[in-house]
Amino acid sequence: MEEKYQSYEKSLKGKGRFGFFRKPKYTQVYQTDLNAEIFIELAAKAMTALGWDIVYQSAPLIEAKAYKKKEATEKITAEIDETGLVTVISTKLTEGAWDHGRNYKRVHHFWFVLQDILSEYTEEGLKELVKEAEARDNWVDYKVPESLPAPLKLRKPTVYIPLLVTFLGSILLAAIFALGQRVFYILLLYEFLIAIGLGYCFKFGIQWGNYTNYSRLRMMLIGATIGIVIFSEYFQCLWIVTEQGTQHWSFFDFLVAKFEAGFVLEDINMGGIGWLVVLGLQLFIIYAWASYDLALYTIDYAYERVPQEVINFTYYLYYIQDKAHEEAIEELAKMGWGDSLHQEYIHEALEALGEIHAFRRLE
Secondary structure, eight states, rough: OOOOHHHHHHHOOOOOOBOSSSEEEEEEEEEOOOOOHHHHHHHHHHHHHTOOOEEEEETTTEEEEEEEEEEEEEEEEEEEEEEEEEEEEEOOOOSSSSOOOOHHHHHHHHHHHHHHHTTTOOHHHHHHHHHHHHHTTTTTTTTOOSOOOOOOOOOOOHHHHHHHHHHHHHHHHHHHHHHHHHHHOOHHHHHHHHHHHHHHHHHHHHHTTTTTHHHHHHHHHHHHHHHHHHHHHHHHHHHHHHTTTTTTHHHHHHHHHHHHHHEEEETTEEEEHHHHHHHHHHHHHHHHHHHHHHHHHHHHHHHSSSSSHHHHHIIIIIOOOOOOHHHHHHHHHHTTSSSSSHHHHHHHHHHHHHHHHHHHOOO
């Protein structure tokens, strides 16, 4: 960041904002006589000058995130309407209901830098800026490759490998979960750790099975989550039966006994209903956290198994040259990507690219 921008930032006195039931944010509206295309290009330059990561840019809207030690701290959006009114919003992304005035500072800092950059342009310079943006968006400098990297040698996608890995991993995680509950149970912590482990089971299953059918993987996740909770109770039953020599006990007898004993929290017995609530929390937390990991691992794998050059070329065919599906398939076939399975990989990679952009925009 330039020294004059740093000096201005230090001179700003932040006005803090609270966000009790939502993330703290600050909104400021400005008036400008710039059109949408010019404003967005200048805003992009201002955000870049401030070291922010632009996550979305398409007139009349631009979005960026500010980072500190690789953690997103604020999201800044700027949108211009047909009358030249610009709405700039900064939203805190980290924990806490008080923003310490950072949102206020970011909004005004952004506008100061944008005005400073605008002062360096003449009318002709602004027109040239728009032309450069149009050339960038239309991929004018893109050179169609003479050849593309060959498809990776991967096994034929199979559901059985992720199914097996998830099943075995769930049994192991259930045993660990049961042991943790018997030794020293910390509500929420163990569920998060088990969810992370389950996510890794899916990660390896997806990679080893070359399988990315998300709807089926999600069904597996539901089954694995239920299985972990049930088997953790079953393993606890086995340990008690073994330790106390109550071989006449069935698993059902064990569950009835736990219900009657209730769930004890801070020396307070919450009864059988409390125990059922805890089981519900276990199911919800494990599924919710692991489903997030599952989505990320599926998207990453679908995107990474196709070389970037192939993704770029396919994007160019569909969205820049606006070719029909049959024409695009023919062009890809000429480049060594004619197999239907390989083309399915490409389309999944394009979908994953869209999901990646969507994830980057999340607050």
